[in-house]
Amino acid sequence: MSAGNHRLSQTLHPTILGADRQGIYGQSVDLVPLLTGRIPPARPQSVYVHTPFCFHKCHYCDFYSIVDTSDKQEEFVSRLSSELLNLQPFLAHRARTIFIGGGTPTLLSPHLWERFLPILAAVGLRADTEFSVEANPETVTRELLDILVAGGVNRLSIGAQSFNPRLLKTLERWHDPANVTRAVELARSAGVHNLSLDLIFAIPGQSLDDWHRDLEAALALRPTHLSCYALTFEPNTPLAVRLSTGQVRRLDEDLEAEMFLVTRERLRTAGYKAYEISNFAKPGYECHHNLAYWRNEDWLTAGPSASGHVAGLRWKNAPHLGRYLASQGLAPLSECDVPKPATRLAERLMMGLRLSEGIDSASVLADAELFGKAEVISATALECERAGHLHTENGRWTLSEASLLIADTIIGGLMRALDP
Ligand code: SF4
Numbered sequence: 001m002s003a004g005n006h007r008l009s010q011t012l013h014p015t016i017l018g019a020d021r022q023g024i025y026g027q028s029v030d031l032v033p034l035l036t037g038r039i040p041p042a043r044p045q046s047v048y049v050h051t052p053f054c055f056h057k058c059h060y061c062d063f064y065s066i067v068d069t070s071d072k073q074e075e076f077v078s079r080l081s082s083e084l085l086n087l088q089p090f091l092a093h094r095a096r097t098i099f100i101g102g103g104t105p106t107l108l109s110p111h112l113w114e115r116f117l118p119i120l121a122a123v124g125l126r127a128d129t130e131f132s133v134e135a136n137p138e139t140v141t142r143e144l145l146d147i148l149v150a151g152g153v154n155r156l157s158i159g160a161q162s163f164n165p166r167l168l169k170t171l172e173r174w175h176d177p178a179n180v181t182r183a184v185e186l187a188r189s190a191g192v193h194n195l196s197l198d199l200i201f202a203i204p205g206q207s208l209d210d211w212h213r214d215l216e217a218a219l220a221l222r223p224t225h226l227s228c229y230a231l232t233f234e235p236n237t238p239l240a241v242r243l244s245t246g247q248v249r250r251l252d253e254d255l256e257a258e259m260f261l262v263t264r265e266r267l268r269t270a271g272y273k274a275y276e277i278s279n280f281a282k283p284g285y286e287c288h289h290n291l292a293y294w295r296n297e298d299w300l301t302a303g304p305s306a307s308g309h310v311a312g313l314r315w316k317n318a319p320h321l322g323r324y325l326a327s328q329g330l331a332p333l334s335e336c337d338v339p340k341p342a343t344r345l346a347e348r349l350m351m352g353l354r355l356s357e358g359i360d361s362a363s364v365l366a367d368a369e370l371f372g373k374a375e376v377i378s379a380t381a382l383e384c385e386r387a388g389h390l391h392t393e394n395g396r397w398t399l400s401e402a403s404l405l406i407a408d409t410i411i412g413g414l415m416r417a418l419d420p
Contacts, residue, residue, distance in 0.1 A: 029336045032329070034313055035090050042311035045096040046292040047087070047124050049080070050303030051103040052321055055138075059172035059242070060200075062234035064305035064319040065103040072321065077112045079325050081119045083302045086329050088123045090300055090310075095124035097289035099132045101157075106139040110147050117151025125152045130288045132157055132196075138175045140183035145190035155194040155287075156187050157227075163217040164210055167203045170248065171231075172238065177217075184221045194285060196225035201263065202256040203231050204248035211259045215266050224285035228263045229278050230256055257405050264404075277354045277404060294351045304331060312338055341370050346415040353411050358391075358398030373418050380417040384410055 053073065054065040098120065108116075125131065132155040133148060140158075148156075162168050163177040180197070187195055197218050201211050218226060233240045233250070242248045264274055272280035276294060279287065292299055301308035305319035317331035318324065324331055339347070345367045352359030361381070368374040381397060384390035389403040389410045399407055 029315075029333050031315060031333060031336065032086075034336070035310055038311040038313060039090050039092075042298045043093055044090060044298035044300045044310050045093055046289055046297065046299035047091070047095045047098045048289070048299055048301045048306050048308070049084075049098070049100045049120070050301070050306035050317075051080075051100065051105045051108060052076070052304050053102065053107045054104045055107060055136075056172075056174045057238075058174075059238040060231060060234065062237050063103070066321060068104075068107055070109075072325070073108055073112055075325050076321070077108065077116045079327075080302060081116055082328070083331055084119055084123045087300050087302060091124050094126045095129050096126070097130045097132070097292060098124060099134075099289040101134045104136045104139060105133050106135045106144060110141075110144045113144065113147045113151065117147070117153075121152050130155060130194075132287070132289055134159065135183060135187075136175060137179035137183040140179075140186055142186055142190060145186055145192065149191050154192060155196065156183075156192050157196040157198065157225075157287075158183055158187075158223075160197045160218060161200045162203065162206075162210075162214050164206075164214060167206055167210065167214075170204055171200070181221060184223070193224070195221075195223045196227060196287065197221065197223045198227045198229075200229055200231050201259045202251045204243075204251060206251065206259075208255065208258060208262065211262065212266075215263065219266075219270050224282045225287060226267060226272060226280045227278060228267075228280065230260065260405065264401075273356070275356050277407060291355075294355050296348045296351060302331065305334075306331075312344060314339065341367065342373070342418045342420070346418050349414050350411050353397065353399055353414075354407070356398065358393075358396040361392060361395055361397045364397070368418065376417045377414065380414055384413070 050064070052065050053068040053076075054061075055068050057065070057067060129152065131153045133153050134157045136159055140156075158180060159175075160177070160180045161171060161173050163180065165177060168175065168177065184195055184197075187193075199214055199218055201214070215228075231239075233243050239248065243250065263280075267274065267280045272282060273286075274280050275286045276290070279290065281287070296309075298310045299308060300310070301315075301317065304317055304321055304324040307314065307316045313336070315333050315336040318334040320332075320334075345364065348367075349359065349364065365374045365378060368377045381390055381392075385392060388400055389406075391398050391400055399410060403410055
C-alpha cells in the first residue's frame with residue numbers, strides 16, 4: 001500500500017546486501033534454532049505482518065501482492081495465526097510496535113480481523129504498543145475500524161498517493177480521492193487520531209502546481225504524519241514498461257528536486273518535522289516502527305515475503321502464498337543471511353544517515369575498527385564535513401540540509417570507504 005513502508009520492510013536485502021553475504025540459502029533453513037541462538041541477548045520489540053492481497057495491481061508497485069482471491073483469505077488468516085503463535089517464544093517483552101502492511105490489509109474481511117487480532121494481541125500487544133495498519137481509502141469502513149480499534153490498533157497509514165484523479169490514473173491506482181477524506185473522518189470518529197498519509201511526487205505529467213495542490217489537500221486533513229516519496233520506476237513493473245515504450249515520461253530532474261524542496265519547506269512551516277528524508281511528523285508522532293528499521297533494531301516478521309532482522313541475522317519469508325499456506329511453524333524462507341560486519345555497517349550508514357538524528361559516529365568508528373577501516377571512514381567523513389555535506393553534533397553525524405538532494409551520493413561515498 002504505502003510506498004514508504006513497503007520499501008522499508010521489504011527491500012532491505014536486495015538493496016543493501018551485496019556480494020559478500022555469508023549466506024544460508026535454501027528453502028529448508030529452519031529459522032527457529034537460528035533465532036533461539038540470538039534471543040536473548042537480542043530482544044526484538046517490533047513485529048511486521050504482511051498481508052498479500054490487493055484488489056488491483058497498481059502500475060508502479062513491485063511489492064509482493066496478488067490480486068485478491070477472497071477464497072484464500074480465510075486460509076491465510078488461519079496460517080498467519082499459527083505463524084504468530086510460533087513467534088511468541090521470541091517476543092518475551094511483547095511488541096513496542098506492530099505494523100500490518102501489504103498488499104492491502106484492509107481488504108481482509110472484518111470477521112477475519114475479528115478472528116486474528118485477539119491472537120496477535122495475546123502474542124505481542126502491550127498497553128503502549130504503537131499498532132499501525134496500512135489502509136486503502138476504498139476499503140475503510142466504520143465496521144472495520146471498530147474491530148481494529150477493539151483489537152488495539154491505534155494508528156492508520158492511509159495510501160492517498162495523490163488527490164488528482166488524472167495522476168492516480170497514471171499510476172493505475174484505483175481509488176477515489178474523496179475516499180481519503182472519508183477514511184480520515186471515519187478513522188477519527190472511530191477514535192483513531194494518529195493518522196499518516198502516503199503521497200507520491202514526480203509522477204509523469206505532474207506539475208509543481210499539481211504537487212502544491214496535493215500537499216495542501218493532505219494538510220487540510222490534518223494528519224499526524226506524512227510520507228512523501230518520489231516515484232521510482234521499479235524494474236519489471238507495468239509503469240517501467242510504459243516508460244521504456246515511451247508511453248510515459250520521467251519528470252525533469254530539476255522539477256523533481258524542486259518538488260522535494262517544496263515538500264520540506266511547506267511541511268516545516270505547517271509544523272511537521274522531517275525526521276527522515278521522506279517522512280514528516282507532528283511532534284511526538286514519528287513512526288516508531290519505521291524508526292526501528294532505520295535505527296537497525298531487531299524486528300520479527302510474519303506473512304509471505306516479509307523480512308526480519310534479529311542481532312545481525314536477516315531473513316526474508318518466501319514471496320509465495322501457496323508455499324506459505326502449505327507450511328507449518330514459521331514461514332518458509334527465500335533468503336537468510338548473516339551479512340559481514342562491513343556490509344552491516346554500510347547498511348547502518350545508509351539507513352541512519354537518512355534520519356535527522358543521524359548516526360552515532362563513535363559506534364560507527366568502533367565497528368569499522370573491527371575490520372581495519374576506522375581511519376578511512378573517519379577521513380571520508382571529515383572530507384564530507386569540509387565540503388559541507390555532513391555535520392557532527394553531539395557525537396552524531398547528520399547530513400546537512402543542503403546535501404539532502406545528493407544524499408545517495410554522499411552516503412554511497414561513505415559506504416565505498418568500507419570496501420575491502
Ligand atoms: S495497493 Fe497498489 S501499491 Fe499497495 S501493495 Fe497493492 S498493488 Fe502495491
